[in-house]
Amino acid sequence: MREKTIDYALRATWMAVAKMYNEEAGKKGSTMATGFALISIDPENGTPSTSLGPKMGMEATSLSRTLKTMEEKGLIFRKKNPQDGRGVLIYLTPFGVEMRNFSKDVVFTFDHAVRKHVSKEKLDTFLEVFQLINDLIATKKIYTKKESITS
Template identity: 30%
Template sequence: MAFNRMESATYLASLLAKSFSRALHERGQKLGFAPGQFPILLELWAEEGLTQKQLLDRLDIEQATMANTLSRMERDGLILRRKHPQDKRSQQIYLTEKAKEMEAAAKEAALAADQSLLAGLRNFERELMLEYMRMALANVARSDSRA
């Protein structure tokens, strides 16, 4: 049986991820954030004062990537790090005013990226696609927990 990349969920998901990242990059760059920073910003908008370890536990990001992304975010004036009051080896991460002020616009940018890439889908098709994506991610989580 020949491999048809347009019938491969893995191949299509990779193309789709690149497209979503590119669409978010175009919109986020105007606001002052990169696509790789967006998941971290979402976590910190929901709960400030998280440690790097807590962010790693919540997001599927490699340790080195997380460290580099946080350094860039600090350089770009999006986060501040403060010593943890109970654990002197770790630091808590807080948003700057700049990052707090961009929350609504950043979330709107992400929604606009979604809408541009899912244009033409009817509501139920969009909901089904999202449900299937969540199911596939749950399968990944299950297989990761068995490894």
């Protein structure tokens, strides 16, 4: 099926990217999920914990586990949200800022390598196709019929 489905290409590519990111993060005793969380936290104003999950596309349970680990490693700290006493803001520690910069460098290095080897036209088409796929999913235009295409 690998030559025939878009799904396979997406999954195989993302799995390779995730493995590469985890290998790089592992060099600093971290993970891709932690790096992504660090990049998603506003380094100056903090970020409401409730907005991190949707921003990262992560379920609450996984996010809670990730944040707990990040707190234990001294990457983040939590403070009550002054605008909403029920909420919590997540802030980076100085070590968190350092690791955020490392994570950003890993992402930018990957981005630069791809841009170096793929023409602007091909990359523009690639990004356009991915946006279209995301739009099809968001507007629920994929599974509109009761039966599958193979039946």
